[in-house]
Amino acid sequence: DTAVSQTPKYLVTQMGNDKSIKCEQNLGHDTMYWYKQDSKKFLKIMFSYNNKELIINETVPNRFSPKSPDKAHLNLHINSLELGDSAVYFCASSQVPPQTQYFGPGTRLLVL
Amino acid sequence: ELKVEQNPLFLSMQEGKNYTIYCNYSTTSDRLYWYRQDPGKSLESLFVLLSNGAVKQEGRLMASLDTKARLSTLHITAAVHDLSATYFCAVAQRVEYGNKLVFGAGTILRVKS
Numbered sequence: 001d002t003a004v005s006q007t008p009k010y011l012v013t014q015m016g017n018d019k020s021i022k023c024e025q026n027l028g029h030d031t032m033y034w035y036k037q038d039s040k041k042f043l044k045i046m047f048s049y050n051n052k053e054l055i056i057n058e059t060v061p062n063r064f065s066p067k068s069p070d071k072a073h074l075n076l077h078i079n080s081l082e083l084g085d086s087a088v089y090f091c092a093s094s095q096v097p098p099q100t101q102y103f104g105p106g107t108r109l110l111v112l
Numbered sequence: 113e114l115k116v117e118q119n120p121l122f123l124s125m126q127e128g129k130n131y132t133i134y135c136n137y138s139t140t141s142d143r144l145y146w147y148r149q150d151p152g153k154s155l156e157s158l159f160v161l162l163s164n165g166a167v168k169q170e171g172r173l174m175a176s177l178d179t180k181a182r183l184s185t186l187h188i189t190a191a192v193h194d195l196s197a198t199y200f201c202a203v204a205q206r207v208e209y210g211n212k213l214v215f216g217a218g219t220i221l222r223v224k225s
Contacts, residue, residue, distance in 0.1 A: 041218050043155075043200065045213065045214075048210060050209070056207060092155075100145065104154060106154055
């Protein structure tokens with residue numbers, strides 16, 4: 001009965017590859033988010049969706065494309081991976097913002 | 113643009129001691145959050161502070177918010193080893209179609225026995 005789940009937990013891949021990370025929440029929340037946590041543990045929001053609509057799109061390379069098939073799912077697709085994309089990516093969800101955000105376990109991406 | 117500063121960034125303390133982590137932010141907001149992150153783990157919500165003067169307590173941790181000073185504090189009382197973790201404050205910022213959280217850099221807390 002995990003609240004916010006992500007797959008995969010670990011992702012090791014070569015530069016130039018394309019990869020996807022999936023996120024699902026069973027909390028009935030309306031809003032979902034993607035965050036990037038870099039090697040210095042700094043957390044920055046990338047995207048936010050509310051009821052399948054993109055509402056926040058930070059300054060993120062357009063190699064990153066989020067997709068929300070329904071309000072319980074938010075996936076992140078990354079094209080042409082670069083070394084600098086190595087980080088931990090967290091999915092989160094909340095009820096109508098700015099309620100508390102609940103974070104998934106994270107996906108540790110390593111680009112070689 | 114909203115900036116959130118935490119200090120100290122690293123805190124090493126003895127068990128049984130008290131200490132305070134500070135979180136300053138640069139523009140008006142009325143919602144502030146504290147999260148805990150254990151190494152290699154996700155973020156766990158500790159407190160949500162919704163108004164000026166709000167104070168919340170859970171065990172040995174107490175958080176407060178002063179919106180006029182744009183300052184929140186996380187006070188640790190009689191620290192124990194289990195409190196070792198990274199603590200983040202995050203401030204809600206209104207954007208065009210909603211709100212986003214802007215996080216501080218985090219405070220790494222190490223409690224030594």
